[in-house]
């Protein structure tokens with residue numbers, strides 16, 4: 001079974017003015033389609049054809065660059081589209097909000113730490129919020145690695161992911177990653193993040 005590029009749950013211009021239409025279109029139809037195609041050709045004829053993307057990532061050999069990069073890219077972007085929304089932004093509510101306050105002191109502190117994780121990732125990569133064994137953690141990975149991979153710099157089960165590759169913001173923010181991160185907070189779909197958190201409790 002080949003993996004398919006999922007449709008976005010909103011239109012390309014829906015996240016304006018925070019994330020621009022041109023970026024969303026190229027990111028989805030260019031980059032994410034590319035990772036999807038790359039993954040499908042890399043797993044063709046192997047046992048991975050019958051595995052879920054989560055199983056593939058949990059077992060991929062770090063030296064298998066085609067599956068590592070394209071499988072990571074496939075999964076990371078599926079998550080990324082879902083944890084953004086034109087009705088997003090603001091702060092989480094309920095148990096997740098309580099847990100964020102407990103783990104990081106306040107939502108404002110969480111925002112600062114998550115921003116730091118995104119800014120501190122040199123070159124291309126992702127910032128993450130994970131939830132495992134009752135703990136929320138913030139970290140980052142390089143390139144298209146993600147916390148499900150055994151050998152990742154930062155491991156866990158992601159419930160929020162922020163793409164900090166330049167292709168995610170260059171058209172609008174040029175080199176200013178901090179401006180993009182600030183805008184990203186205005187489109188975070190906290191309802192979706194909360195749903196993922198609750199599914200792991």
Ligand code: MN
Pocket residue numbers: 027031077163165167168
């Ligand atoms: Mn991307």
